[in-house]
Amino acid sequence: MANNGTVVVGVIAAVALIFTLFVYFDSNTENVLNEVNVTNETHTHSADDITGVTQSIEGVAEKAEGIAEVVDKVESIEKKIESIEKKIESIAEMVEADMEFSLAEIFGIAEESVVQVNVLRGNDGGIGSGFVYSNEGYIITNQHVVKDSTKVTVTFLDGESYIGDVVGIDRDLDIAVVKVNASNSTYLQPLIIGDSSKLTVGEKIVAIGNPFGLSGSMTSGIVSQIGRLLPQDTGYSIPNVIQTDAAINPGNSGGPLFNMKGEVVGINTAIQSATGEFTGVGFAVPSNTVKKVVPVLIRDGEFKHPWMGISGTDVDPELAEMRDLKSSKGFVVISVIEGSPAEKAGMKGVTQTREKDGREFPVDGDIIVAIDGKTVRKISDILIHLQREKAIGDEMILTVLRTGVSFDLTMILEERPR
Numbered sequence: 572m573a574n575n576g577t578v579v580v581g582v583i584a585a586v587a588l589i590f591t592l593f594v595y596f597d598s599n600t601e602n603v604l605n606e607v608n609v610t611n612e613t614h615t616h617s618a619d620d621i622t623g624v625t626q627s628i629e630g631v632a633e634k635a636e637g638i639a640e641v642v643d644k645v646e647s648i649e650k651k652i653e654s655i656e657k658k659i660e661s662i663a664e665m666v667e668a669d670m671e672f673s674l675a676e677i678f679g680i681a682e683e684s685v686v687q688v689n690v691l692r693g694n695d696g697g698i699g700s701g702f703v704y705s706n707e708g709y710i711i712t713n714q715h716v717v718k719d720s721t722k723v724t725v726t727f728l729d730g731e732s733y734i735g736d737v738v739g740i741d742r743d744l745d746i747a748v749v750k751v752n753a754s755n756s757t758y759l760q761p762l763i764i765g766d767s768s769k770l771t772v773g774e775k776i777v778a779i780g781n782p783f784g785l786s787g788s789m790t791s792g793i794v795s796q797i798g799r800l801l802p803q804d805t806g807y808s809i810p811n812v813i814q815t816d817a818a819i820n821p822g823n824s825g826g827p828l829f830n831m832k833g834e835v836v837g838i839n840t841a842i843q844s845a846t847g848e849f850t851g852v853g854f855a856v857p858s859n860t861v862k863k864v865v866p867v868l869i870r871d872g873e874f875k876h877p878w879m880g881i882s883g884t885d886v887d888p889e890l891a892e893m894r895d896l897k898s899s900k901g902f903v904v905i906s907v908i909e910g911s912p913a914e915k916a917g918m919k920g921v922t923q924t925r926e927k928d929g930r931e932f933p934v935d936g937d938i939i940v941a942i943d944g945k946t947v948r949k950i951s952d953i954l955i956h957l958q959r960e961k962a963i964g965d966e967m968i969l970t971v972l973r974t975g976v977s978f979d980l981t982m983i984l985e986e987r988p989r
Contacts, residue, residue: 574912578879587715596822640935649808681829683760684726685702686702697716700826700839703763705759708747710725710748711746715745715746722734735751739868740868744874763829775792776817778818780824782822782823783822790817793817796814811857813836816852820842840856876963877986880908881918883905885902886901886902889932893925902949904920905920905936912985937973965982
C-alpha cells in the first residue's frame with residue numbers, strides 16, 4: 572500500500588511538473604509572438620501587424636499575377652500586329668509589282684531630272700547625259716564623259732546651265748559624280764534608284780538621254796541579257812552589266828535606264844558597234860552598283876575595289892576533257908601575281924601545258940569551282956560576287972580542284988592596285 576501511495580504521489584507530482592512547464596512555455600510563446608527581433612535593430616510588431624503584412628504580400632502576389640496576365644495579352648497583341656504588318660507588306664509588294672507606268676508617264680517623271688553634260692578638253696569638246704542623284708546637287712554620269720575635262724557644264728530641261736565640279740570618278744566601273752550649285756533648288760529632283768537584281772530577260776525598259784546632242788530623247792526596248800562583262804581600257808571589266816536593245820547612241824552615255832515603274836535600273840554606258848552607232852546591242856551599269864559606289868565617290872572621291880590577284884580562263888568542254896573533269900564549269904587559274912591575296916592563300920597557277928589540235932591546254936593550275944559556297948560557272952560569277960558582296964579586308968572561301976582533289980582556300984581581299 573505504501574508503494575502504491577508513493578506511485579500515486581509520484582504521478583501527481585509529475586503531472587504538476589508537466590503542467591508547470593506547459594504554462595511556462597505557453598507564456599514564453601506569447602511573449603515571442605508579441606515581439607520580433609531583426610538583425611542590427613529591434614522592431615516591435617504585434618501579431619496583427621504580421622498578419623496585415625502577410626495579407627499585403629498576398630495582395631501583391633495577386634496583382635503580380637494580374638500584371639503577368641496583362642503582359643501575356645500584350646505579347647499576344649504584338650504578335651497579331653506583327654502578322655498584320657507582314658500581310659500589309661505582302662499586299663504592298665503585290666501592288667508595287669503590278670504598278671507600271673506608260674512610256675509617256677515615265678518620260679513625264681524623268682524629263683526634269685535628266686541633264687545634258689557638255690565638256691571641254693582643251694580645244695576639243697564632248698557631250699553626254701546624266702541625271703540628278705540628290706537634292707544636294709549631285710549628278711551621276713559616265714567617267715568617260717568627263718574624262719580629262721577642263722570644264723563641265725550641266726544643262727537642265729529648260730536650258731538653264733550650271734558649271735559642274737567633278738567630285739568623284741571610278742574608271743574601272745565608268746561612273747562619275749558631278750556637283751552643281753543650282754540657285755534654283757526646283758531643278759534638283761532626284762530620280763528613284765531601283766533594284767537591278769530584280770530585272771529579268773525580256774522585261775521592258777526605257778533609255779532617256781541626249782543622243783547626238785538631241786536633248787531629252789527617249790527610246791525603249793527590253794532587257795536582252797544580264798550579268799555581262801564589259802571590258803574597260805583600265806584592264807578590268809565592269810561586272811553584271813545589263814544588255815539592252817533600246818537604242819543607245821553617242822550622247823546617251825551617262826543617262827538613266829528605267830524599268831516600267833519609273834525607277835533607274837542602270838546607267839547607259841556603251842554600245843557594241845563597228846561604226847560607232849547603235850546596232851541593237853547596248854550596255855548599262857546596273858543600279859545596284861551605283862547604290863554601292865556613288866555614296867563613296869561623293870565622300871572620298873574614289874572607290875577602292877577588292878582584289879584577288881589572279882588571271883585565267885573559263886573551263887570549256889575541250890579543257891574539261893583534257894583535264895578529265897566531270898563538269899565544264901569553273902575557272903582555271905593561269906597565273907598568280909606575286910604578293911597578291913591569291914598567293915598568300917596558297918593558290919597555284921599553271922606550270923605545264925599540252926598542245927592538242929593546235930591549241931595549248933593548261934595541264935595543271937587550280938580550278939575555282941565555288942566561292943563562299945556559290946557555284947562558279949565562269950569568271951563573271953567571281954567578279955559579280957566581288958562587286959556585290961565583298962570589300963577590302965573581307966575573308967573569302969574559295970573551293971578549288973587541284974590534281975583531282977577538292978578543298979577550300981581562305982583568302983583575305985586587298986585593295987586593287989593601279
